[in-house]
Structures are given as C-alpha cells and as structure tokens.
Amino acid sequence: MRRFIKRSTHDGKGLGLAWLAITLWVLIMAGTWFAYRDSSGSEGGLINFIGRFHPLFVHMPIGFIFLALIIEIASFLKQFAYLQKFQNFVLWLCLLSGIVATLFGYFLMAAEDFAGHAMDMHLYFGLSVVVCSLFALISSQRRNVLFQRIWVGASMFTCSAAGHFGGAMVHTPTYLTEHAPSPLIPLLEFGLNSETSEETGPSAEIPVGEQLVYQNFIAPMMAGKCNECHNANKTKGKLRTDAHEFLLAGATGSDFITVDPSNAEESELVFRSELPRDDDEAMPPDGDPLTTEEIQILRAWIDAGATQDLTVAELGESPSIEKSAYTLVSLYTHSDEEAMGGADPVVSLSVWQTLEPEEQIRRLDKVKAAAAAHHFSVMPVSAEDDRLRINVINASKEFGDEQLSILEPVAERIVWLDLGRSQITDAGMETIGGMINLERLHLENTGVTDDGIASLTGLPNLEYLNLYNTKIGNGVFDTFATLPNLRKVFVWQTEVEASAARSFERSVNLEVNTGIELAAAPPADTPAETPAETPAETPAETPAATVKPKVETTPKAEAKAAPKAAPKAAPEAAPKAKAKTADTASTRESDGKRI
Structure with missing residues (x-):
C-alpha cells in the first residue's frame, strides 16, 4: 500500500502488476467471446448471473475517475499540490475497477446476446476507459505529470461517452436530447443511430377494412412491446423489429424463422408471444404481453403473406378478425383518459362498407x-x-x-x-x-x-x-x-x-x-294453475307457473x-x-x- 501512496517510491516495479491484470483481463474476455460466439442469449448460468451485477460495478470507475480528475485540477493550486501523492493510488483504483466493470458488462452482453449500434459504442468506449486508465497509471509511475494529466482527461472523456451510450440503451436515444437546448442536440446525438421506426398507427377516420395491417397494427404493436430491446441501437438476440425488412429478415444466426410468411404456426415471433408469462423464453420478458386481439391480427397478417400492403379486408372473412381490428383501433387511437371517459370505441367505417x-x-x-x-x-x-x-x-x-x-x-x-x-x-x-x-x-x-x-x-x-x-x-x-x-x-x-x-x-x-317473480306471482287470469302453497323458490317444480x-x-x-x-x-x-x-x-x- 505504501508503494501506491508514497510518490517517492515510484520505481516502476508496480507496473508488472498492472500488466498482469491487463493480460488476465484480455484472456478472460477472449475466452468469454469464444464460449458465447454462437449464443442465442438464453443460456443463463453463472456467467449471466455475474454479468447482471454490471450496473452496480459500472459506477465504481466513474467515481474514481472523477476523483482523479479533481485531484489533477486541484493540484494546479499550490495549497493542494500535496494531493498528487495520492494520485497513484487513485489511478490504481481506476484501472482495477474499470477491469471489473468491463468484465461484468461483457459477461452480460455475451450471455444475453446484446448487440446494436449503441451497444457497440458502449463496449468500445468502456474498453477504452481501461486502456486510458492504464496509460495514466504508467505515466504516474514514470513521474510524467503532463502525460498523466492527458490520460486522466482521456479516461474522463471515454467514461462519459460509455455512460452516454449505455443510457441510450437503457432508456432511449432521445433521453438526453428531449429537453436539451437546441445547440446541444447535434452533439448529444453524435454516434447514435437516429433511424425512426415505421410506427404510424390506425386512424379512426379510415374504414377499418382499408387500413394497412403492417403500418397501422403490426408496427405500433412492435413499437409498444418489442422495439425497446430490438432496435438499431439495442439489438437483443440479434433481432430488430423496428422495420418491416428487419422483422422478416429475422434474428441473425437463429435456427428458427422469426416470421415465416404464410405460416404463422411456424413463426418464432408468434410462438414466443404465446408462451406462458412464467416461461423464460416468453416475449416480451417484461411489461404487458401481446393481447389476444394483437396476437390474432399478427397471426392473420403472417398467414396472409406478411406484406406491407395487406389490408384488414384481405385477412379473411372471419368476423373475429374484424372485431379484433376494431378493438385495436380503439386501443391505439384513444388515450387512457379518453378510454376511462367512455370514448366511442371506433368511429371508422366497417369492413363491409369497404367491399x-x-x-x-x-x-x-x-x-x-x-x-x-x-x-x-x-x-x-x-x-x-x-x-x-x-x-x-x-x-x-x-x-x-x-x-x-x-x-x-x-x-x-x-x-x-x-x-x-x-x-x-x-x-x-x-x-x-x-x-x-x-x-x-x-x-x-x-x-x-x-x-x-x-x-x-x-x-x-x-x-x-x-x-x-x-x-x-x-x-x-x-x-x-x-x-x-x-x-x-x-x-x-x-x-x-x-x-x-x-x-x-x-x-x-x-x-x-x-323467472322467480313470475313463479311467485302468477297472472290473475290463471289462478288455478299455480297452487298457493307452492314456494316461490321452486318454480321448476310447478309446471303451470313456469x-x-x-x-x-x-x-x-x-x-x-x-x-x-x-x-x-x-x-x-x-x-x-x-x-x-x-x-x-x-x-x-x-x-x-x-x-
């Protein structure tokens, strides 16, 4: 411990431990990649369990790097120059906590098969935090204050970027930009995929039979239940559901067809959506599942060919399909307040009127x-x-x-x-x-x-x-x-x-x-048909009274x-x-x- 704290003992011998830690870090990550290179994201196990501690440990290097930056800034003042003798110890904490956080994060990504643009950027900047911390520590060991400060600043930048892209996955890419001042929005959007989904939603002014099934029903369905984990920035299971072409392309490397046109029964999207909620493979894993009406429309759309130009009228003659479409129009076009206030369920024309x-x-x-x-x-x-x-x-x-x-x-x-x-x-x-x-x-x-x-x-x-x-x-x-x-x-x-x-x-x-009232009080013109002593509770036993x-x-x-x-x-x-x-x-x- 004295070697870490006392600057006078900086003789470079501590770098051997740093390189050993980096070597183990690289080997463990390489082994994890090899073991999960064909993962479908459903293996679970100890690695998955450890990986889920990533949100806890990821905050440790953030705190230590902030502390290192504060020491560098404060040491410019003569009265705080003595803080530099603690910097070597702090940089060790930055390096070790960064190694632990990135390993846990990589375990989570590999075991649960996370992918996507934001995931990639989060990974790259997270790895860069460890590299920058290593070079900051090397500079500190060699008493090169200038490079030490440069690498501490680089650690702070990469740590901030990793956190930004991580937040885009956990929340949405617009989480920071939604209320940001206009001049900052381009900067905050840098590196994020700004593609928008094809969600449109049905209109109560268009006849139900003429409404496009994918645009007005399937796309809003995916946006509400699937796109949070299957989009351009966060592609869990190597599957995107935010666009028709990606939905039909399915999950990369999967043995199962996500959407098999004209065969809903063999489509993995339908199979996962219909699993019991306590099943580990049920989708979506959290939140409200697809409703009965949504699954029926999804099935009918796939069976009809799963194209973008299919209308409700082309899904078949089953009245239950039309009823489900009416229900979803009401669900997708009314707010919760309108629904509670008794808004009309559907004001659009019927399918029959569109024929x-x-x-x-x-x-x-x-x-x-x-x-x-x-x-x-x-x-x-x-x-x-x-x-x-x-x-x-x-x-x-x-x-x-x-x-x-x-x-x-x-x-x-x-x-x-x-x-x-x-x-x-x-x-x-x-x-x-x-x-x-x-x-x-x-x-x-x-x-x-x-x-x-x-x-x-x-x-x-x-x-x-x-x-x-x-x-x-x-x-x-x-x-x-x-x-x-x-x-x-x-x-x-x-x-x-x-x-x-x-x-x-x-x-x-x-x-x-x-019928109880009639049995108890028979009509006046047929008094003889119902005995007065017959109890009112047993009308079935008095033929004339029933x-x-x-x-x-x-x-x-x-x-x-x-x-x-x-x-x-x-x-x-x-x-x-x-x-x-x-x-x-x-x-x-x-x-x-x-x-």
Missing part, C-alpha cells in the same frame, strides 16, 4: 345457398333495412358450430340471430363474438356455458340476450358488464343465482329476468297463447326496425308453451 358491390353480392349469395342446403332462414330485417335476421328453428337438430361458421362472410350484417334449440357449443361462440352489429341473440335451450358467453365480450350493440335453460352460472355477469347497450337478459332455469342477478341489476342499467320468455310470434299464435301469458313474462320481441317482416319461422312451441 366492392360484387363482393358483397357474392358473400350474400354464398350464405343464402348454404342456408337453403341446411334449411335455415336468412332474411332482411325489413323492406327498408337490408341487414340480416337469421333463424335456425327448422334446422335446430342439425345446426351446430360447423354450420354457424357458414355465416362468417356476412357476420357484420347480422343484427338478429336466433339459435334457440340448436346444437352450438362454446366453440362456436367465437363466431358470434365477431358479429359486431348484433342486437338480439337467442341461445335458449343450447349447451353454451360461461366460457362461451365470454366470447361476446365488448359487443357494442347487443341489447337482448335469451339464455333460458342453458348451462351458464354467475360468471356471465363479468361478460354482461362489458356490453354497453345490453338491456334485457333471460336466465331462467340456469345456474344463475337470483340474489346475484338482483345485485348486478342494481349496478347497471339492465333487466335480468330469472312461463317461459316469449319472443316474436305471429298474430294467430299470439291469440292462442294469450290466456297463459303474464305481462312481465313477455320479453321484447320485435327488432329495432318496426316494419313487419315475412319471417314466421321464429314461431315455435315447446310443451304447449311459447318460447
């Missing part, structure tokens, strides 16, 4: 032909309203999930869908969830459950929902809460608890009809069923368009009562 008239006719003809083959009806709501009303009563025994998919080409046009007594399951509910203009939905006497009803989440126009005699429970209220225009729901003979229904009713503007919800009927049928119908038991039957339609297929009977 050529010939394509609209082709889709309608295709569905009508399938309807004739499977014996269900497809009709306009009225003579003045060409939106569609679907009724499957005549095909209910054969109509299931496969037949439901037939409606996908015209899903956006459907406003009334009657699937009562059909064979659909939760698997088919995803198709219904894509019918963004649906207003009335009949699912009575089907096998749907809470999981299936969850597919209706967010339908903006749904007003009426009949779930009589289905397998739902209290879980449906989570879905109901996301339906802004839902006004009436029937949940008779389900697992929904009346108390839960009443509680939910009080929190929203919605009528949930459980009046099922009545939907659209013909005048003749209404006259026949009127004596048994209670005023409160008749749910709204007509669609919004009040003009009378020719459809009478929705009239049906069950055990002598109307549904």
Whole structure:
C-alpha cells in the first residue's frame, strides 16, 4: 500500500502488476467471446448471473475517475499540490475497477446476446476507459505529470461517452436530447443511430377494412412491446423489429424463422408471444404481453403473406378478425383518459362498407345457398333495412358450430340471430363474438356455458340476450358488464343465482329476468294453475307457473297463447326496425308453451 501512496517510491516495479491484470483481463474476455460466439442469449448460468451485477460495478470507475480528475485540477493550486501523492493510488483504483466493470458488462452482453449500434459504442468506449486508465497509471509511475494529466482527461472523456451510450440503451436515444437546448442536440446525438421506426398507427377516420395491417397494427404493436430491446441501437438476440425488412429478415444466426410468411404456426415471433408469462423464453420478458386481439391480427397478417400492403379486408372473412381490428383501433387511437371517459370505441367505417358491390353480392349469395342446403332462414330485417335476421328453428337438430361458421362472410350484417334449440357449443361462440352489429341473440335451450358467453365480450350493440335453460352460472355477469347497450337478459332455469342477478341489476342499467317473480306471482287470469302453497323458490317444480320468455310470434299464435301469458313474462320481441317482416319461422312451441 505504501508503494501506491508514497510518490517517492515510484520505481516502476508496480507496473508488472498492472500488466498482469491487463493480460488476465484480455484472456478472460477472449475466452468469454469464444464460449458465447454462437449464443442465442438464453443460456443463463453463472456467467449471466455475474454479468447482471454490471450496473452496480459500472459506477465504481466513474467515481474514481472523477476523483482523479479533481485531484489533477486541484493540484494546479499550490495549497493542494500535496494531493498528487495520492494520485497513484487513485489511478490504481481506476484501472482495477474499470477491469471489473468491463468484465461484468461483457459477461452480460455475451450471455444475453446484446448487440446494436449503441451497444457497440458502449463496449468500445468502456474498453477504452481501461486502456486510458492504464496509460495514466504508467505515466504516474514514470513521474510524467503532463502525460498523466492527458490520460486522466482521456479516461474522463471515454467514461462519459460509455455512460452516454449505455443510457441510450437503457432508456432511449432521445433521453438526453428531449429537453436539451437546441445547440446541444447535434452533439448529444453524435454516434447514435437516429433511424425512426415505421410506427404510424390506425386512424379512426379510415374504414377499418382499408387500413394497412403492417403500418397501422403490426408496427405500433412492435413499437409498444418489442422495439425497446430490438432496435438499431439495442439489438437483443440479434433481432430488430423496428422495420418491416428487419422483422422478416429475422434474428441473425437463429435456427428458427422469426416470421415465416404464410405460416404463422411456424413463426418464432408468434410462438414466443404465446408462451406462458412464467416461461423464460416468453416475449416480451417484461411489461404487458401481446393481447389476444394483437396476437390474432399478427397471426392473420403472417398467414396472409406478411406484406406491407395487406389490408384488414384481405385477412379473411372471419368476423373475429374484424372485431379484433376494431378493438385495436380503439386501443391505439384513444388515450387512457379518453378510454376511462367512455370514448366511442371506433368511429371508422366497417369492413363491409369497404367491399366492392360484387363482393358483397357474392358473400350474400354464398350464405343464402348454404342456408337453403341446411334449411335455415336468412332474411332482411325489413323492406327498408337490408341487414340480416337469421333463424335456425327448422334446422335446430342439425345446426351446430360447423354450420354457424357458414355465416362468417356476412357476420357484420347480422343484427338478429336466433339459435334457440340448436346444437352450438362454446366453440362456436367465437363466431358470434365477431358479429359486431348484433342486437338480439337467442341461445335458449343450447349447451353454451360461461366460457362461451365470454366470447361476446365488448359487443357494442347487443341489447337482448335469451339464455333460458342453458348451462351458464354467475360468471356471465363479468361478460354482461362489458356490453354497453345490453338491456334485457333471460336466465331462467340456469345456474344463475337470483340474489346475484338482483345485485348486478342494481349496478347497471339492465333487466335480468330469472323467472322467480313470475313463479311467485302468477297472472290473475290463471289462478288455478299455480297452487298457493307452492314456494316461490321452486318454480321448476310447478309446471303451470313456469312461463317461459316469449319472443316474436305471429298474430294467430299470439291469440292462442294469450290466456297463459303474464305481462312481465313477455320479453321484447320485435327488432329495432318496426316494419313487419315475412319471417314466421321464429314461431315455435315447446310443451304447449311459447318460447
């Protein structure tokens, strides 16, 4: 220790230790490079663990170099000249702490496969700190004060530059320039890649079907979830996602294709995005993962060819794709404040409105032909309203999930869908969830459950929902809460608890009809059908008291069923368009009562 502090003992013998330390430093870094030259950044292990202490140790040489600079400046004054006798010791600390910090940083870079322009500059200037500290120490040992001061200044410059480029990786290249005075901005941007990403984002003023998928959905998706670690300045895993060409080029040296056009299933980008959050390879590793809608649009874009000029309308006829696009338009165009304030989800035109008239006719003809083959009806709501009303009563025994998919080409046009007594399951509910203009939905006497009803989440126009005699429970209220225009729901003979229904009713503007009221207070014109001693809690045990919800009927049928119908038991039957339609297929009977 005395050799380091007492200047009078500077005889050059201490330089042997310095050269030994530098030799070990070089050998360790060379061995690390050789061991991780083909790394994919997922090995982990002890080297990775040690490397993550780099942010801690990197501040040590910064402090010592600042101290050395202060000593050099202060020693110009006669009263502080004595500080020079401590400078040799301080320079030793600069060298040794620089060696440790750069080794830990190199371990981290190699094990986690960091790359990029800012990473390269951070590395080069970090190595330069050690070299400049070595020459400053050599000059001090040889009592060459002039060169000692020059190399201390060089150490300070390289240390500052390394910190600047490191900050550009940790934060963004504009971290310092954002609020900097204009004359300083060019200096602070020197050495940084100022390329901007291709992020644009969707517009609520452009029809959804005409919006470019990459520019308006994929690029913002990458900017929000991926570009922080995969850009020009910080290229983790040798992958860049900030431009279309780099995204399709994929990760350099990887055994897996990042984006395999026309094959989303084999694309590493999709695979990593769908991994469980606790998986070490899940992407992004931190922050919010891609949403269900983002993954669906990403998959559809890749399957369609992953080109830059694809539009939403070209991604396929699945209504769920259009629904996801609508959701993302709302997500990307509204701020959090607007979302909390109840901003309109989407104001842009629909995909159907962007189709050529010939394509609209082709889709309608295709569905009508399938309807004739499977014996269900497809009709306009009225003579003045060409939106569609679907009724499957005549095909209910054969109509299931496969037949439901037939409606996908015209899903956006459907406003009334009657699937009562059909064979659909939760698997088919995803198709219904894509019918963004649906207003009335009949699912009575089907096998749907809470999981299936969850597919209706967010339908903006749904007003009426009949779930009589289905397998739902209290879980449906989570879905109901996301339906802004839902006004009436029937949940008779389900697992929904009346108390839960009443509680939910009080929190929203919605009528949930459980049938309990009707069982407790039968109509005045049928007193003999319900024994007075029958408890109100067991309506299912009193056949005469269980009046099922009545939907659209013909005048003749209404006259026949009127004596048994209670005023409160008749749910709204007509669609919004009040003009009378020719459809009478929705009239049906069950055990002598109307549904």
